[in-house]
Amino acid sequence: MHILIIDDDSNDRFMIIREMRREFSDVQVEEVGEPEEFEQALAAGQFDLTITDYQLRWTTGLEILRTLKKRFPDRPVIMFTNTGTQEIAVEAMKSGLDDYILKSSKHLVRLSTSVRSVLERNETRRRASFYENRLQSLLNQLNVGVFRAIPDGGLLEVNSAFLRVLGLNSLEEIRSNSNFDAIFSKAGDLTPQHRRERELKFRRADGSLIWLAVNETLNTTNGEAVIDGLIEDITGRKRAEESLKRYATRLRTLQELDRSILRAILPTEIAEAALAATYPLLPCQILDVTLFDLETQQATVLAVLSNDGIDLSVGETFPLSDFCNIETLQQNQALLIENLAEQPRLYLLQQRLFDQGIHLIMNVPVIAQGQLIGSFNLGAIQPRSLTDEDMDNAYEVANQLAIAIEQSRMREELHRYTEQLEQLVSNRTQQLEEANSALEAFAYSISHDLQEPLRAMRGFASILLEEYDTALNSVGQDLLHRLASSVERMDNLLVDLLAYSRLSRVDLPLQPINLKLLVRQVLTQLEPSLQEKQARVTVVEPLLEVVGNYRTVEQVITNLLTNSIKFVAAGVQPQVRLWTQRRDRSVRLWVEDNGIGIQPQHLERIFGVFERLHSIEAYPGTGIGLAIVRKGIERMGGQVGVESEVGQGSRFWIELPEFFK
């Protein structure tokens, strides 16, 4: 501890020093008896505390006190004097004196007590002010305003952050404005110890609007009710919340737009859906989608949405030159006029909307595959500036519209093409059917008409063979036999052809067929051929029942069985197996042989008319048998097919609806 002792009486100084040294172990003393020494001590500023006399030769203790307090307001000063009066003491206390002690040997003891308590008090004060400063700077840093108010009686005190938050310079400014009291010193529903939290909008002196969070409690200090409160500027948070909310709405709306566009099919529906979804998003009173025809230079309104009875109708057309600056739109740039009143209305439509009170107009290009196909337009009664967000939204809608309208047009085109194609196919089918039936009628009549002369030829040939055989030499006889067999072959051909063409000409009434009986009947008919070939036919029972035309099924099975014993390698005993298989709601009848088999590339071909894979000499036939099989089965609503491997035999199958009892 460093004590400055100011007294021009060296004996007095000696006494004070002795007393101090006795009381305090670590004391350092600086003596001042002359003004120069005082100046030096002031300049060095080493001391913690001063003890001064009042009556000095060169000044008074009061002056000393004031000089000291001016330079070092926090360092205690004790006046130790025998010349002072009560007035001086009061005066000195007002100037910040820490203690006043009368100078006498009896009071010397008091001096050290006083030094001790003054120092302690000073330390406490210093610490308190340190904490207060720290709190203050903390509060200021937090930007939290603190206030204390009397309920209905105005603000008592505030911190600097309070003033800063509200944009004020002093508490006086608040007091002269009743607006503040209304907000900050109304007890209202406040009850003791219950916190009240509010968020409110506040207009600052400079006109700016801020959001405040106000937090208040009703307390009692010295028996008086006070409101202690905190205010915080939450404008940033509020703005962020609002923009988040706006962003969420925007996202929702755009999603809704996507969905409704997907649901819509026609361009009009798409445009209407887009307008309905966008209307809440954009600050406007009219929205429309207009399509352009750059060839005819016409604009046609596709959809309009307006809640203020603004006159613009769907289907209206304008020359493009009355609409807006198309060239700019073609460069994929939007047109925006924020206040039509301040601009020449260059286009007829602009003037028309302006006459109806519209001030703001924006046209956003709708561009599909690099081509301007129209524009998405909005109009607002209030002139205003659009935000970036508004612009983004408008562009987004225009882009979605472009895609959707383009898709819808493509869909329409595809639809048109499909219809055209279907028409074409149906025309061709009809032509083909007509040609086919003409051909079949022709084939039928030819085969029918040919049968008669053929029958005559066969008659004459057999007379020749029977009665004039011996009249011919061997060459003549050979020729005659060839003639007879050709006639035979032609007859077979005609019979088969007739059977084939009859299949498409007659009705084939359907009935349940017991395949077991039918197969047995066919086998009986084929008995001579089977015996001749020594063929073995196995029928795997039971055979399921089908629905079909009895005669046709009989013919089909006859043809398959005939083939299965015919196309067998020489010297091999034909072995045939028949069985049925249930498939979904139909029955497949299989006819399997151990014949020569068929090469895979011919499997389909053999079902055509006159398609044969062998010479007549090797395997006789007309090439119509399988054609009859296919035609007959298909006319009964069934299917045919074959599986085969060369040298391993073939498996033919026919499929007909199953008969359910």
Ligand code: ADP
């Ligand atoms: P066709 O038996 O009168 O020759 P098809 O129309 O019945 O006429 O048969 C067409 C061709 O299919 C036959 O010439 C033959 O080459 C082949 N084919 C038919 N059935 C069989 C079979 N089971 N095995 C081997 N080839 C067959």
